[in-house]
Amino acid sequence: MIRTRFAPSPTGMLHIGGLRTALFAYLFAKKNGGEFILRIEDTDQTRFVEGGMEQIIDSLHWAGIHIDEGVDAHGASVIQKGDKGPYIQSERFSIYKEYAMRLLESGHAYYAFDTAEELDAMREVQQASKQKMIYDRHSMRNSFTLSDEEVKDRINSGEPHVLRLVIPENEMVEFDDLVRGKVKIHSSEIDDQILLKSDGFPTYHLANVVDDHLMEITHVIRGEEWLPSTPKHILLYRAFGWHPPTFAHLSLLVNEQKAKLSKRHGDVSVTDFKEKGYLPEALVNFIAFLGWNPGTEQEIFDLQGLQEAFSFDGVGKAASVFNREKLDWYNKHYLTNMPLEEITRRVLPFFKHQGILDTDEIDDIDELKRLEKTVDLERSRVSTLSELPGALGFVFSDDLSYDPLLLIWKKATAEDAKDKLGRVHELLEGISQDSWSKQHLELTVRGWIEEKGYGFGDVLWPLRVALSGQKNSPGPFEIAEVLGKRETLKRISTATASL
Ligand code: GLU
Secondary structure, three states: OOEEEEOOOOOOOOEHHHHHHHHHHHHHHHHOOOEEEEOEOOOOHHHOOOOHHHHHHHHHHHHOOOOOEEEEEEOOEEEEEOOOOOOEHHHOHHHHHHHHHHHHHOOOEEEEOOOHHHHHHHHHHHHHOOOOOOOOOOOOOEOOOOOHHHHHHHHHOOOOOEEEEOOOOOOEEEEEEOOOEEEEEEHHHOOOOEEEOOOOOEOHHHHHHHHHHHOOOOEEEEEHHHHHHHHHHHHHHHHHOOOOOEEEEEOOEEOOOOOEOOHHHOOOEHHHHHHHOOOHHHHHHHHHOOOEOOOOOOOOOOHHHHHHHOOHHHEOOOOEEOOHHHHHHHHHHHHHHOOHHHHHHHHHHHHHHOOOOOOOOOOOHHHHHHHHHHHHHHOOOOOOHHHHHHHOHHHHOOOOOOOHHHHOOOOOOHHHHHHHHHHHHHHHHOOOHHHOOHHHHHHHHHHHHHHHOOOHHHHHHHHHHHHHOOOOOOOHHHHHHHHHHHHHHHHHHHHHHHO
């Protein structure tokens, strides 16, 4: 059974790069009928952020990623599910300790007593003589240079110490990466990694390897920044006598200036995008293409489609450029093509947030239908949900002000505009409430214009501006339908009076 995991540290909101890692791990598991696990790596308590774990789960749920095992949420509470838990590393400290001791006993790990100052001094010497800056096991204070007796005494007297991994000398460490192919690194480049810190806490490396093994992870899919750590992990697996999982390191996400995506350059968290009014379907579709392509021209994929199409054959090594315009293109696509009721339901919180509605739950069917028609006016003209309330402000306004010049079509005069608005007002007054629909209005007004021999622009331009107050807007008949008869006539009168 294929088992993948997403193993974030809860250090704040979920970064868009984190969502991509989670998505690829999820897609790979689902494509292969496997399981996706969420593990929280919070061994570094100094980087812990309150609510960070909840944020991550919330963002995964929002994106539609289903967690099969591990940490999840049930309502407002965080839960853990599965029989290989706990899945939060801070609840597993005794396990790491036990496994670290196994390495000590088998000779794969050793104690070291160096102080920060001593380590600094070692590095200074190395730097000055242009040597590699890695821990020098043979000159520092550790189990190699001290007698067994001395080591024991120091430990018993409570002297601060760490546990380090013995990196074998003069050996090529190799592994196959699903994205990068064969990766090789010489052991002389690898530091004797600290496994247990002086406070007794495990390092990321120890905890990560122990957990991936005990949780039976078959594929470790993570960001490229972890690639340099992998040889250490390979050696750790070997030291334990375990079979390592398969690795896949995803390329870096960069912005259009080829710099690493960072908060300084704009939005980077999933929450930012959610609040800006991006649809999860669009964000997921967009993110899937950051580093992967299906090998066909197809660009639109829902999560199910991605699950079927995903494969590491389509994942490239090159840095993936986060192109905001492309994201907007995806969002516009989903805004325009998703069912209107769905878009309306999702935009309600934005209406509420922007003070246009005082609730985001509307039970009244007629009101909801009217709102849907309203949303339909602009949904294909904006890029995000959060732009919709602003774009539709003119519909909700009960006091439009007019720029009289805007009401006048091309070479026409104010007199002309006034005249046409007066006449169209009269015509519309005669249309009954029951037949007040876009189609009927359009048919009636166009037929009437033709019959009278007016120019279309001479009537429809001032009419549209009278109803919207704007230079650019949807067409007059769609707006009139949404406004209803009374409001339509009222706006035409007000516009006429302003001329
Ligand atoms: N806790 C690491 C992170 O925050 C996990 C890296 C890994 O997947 O091994 O990215």
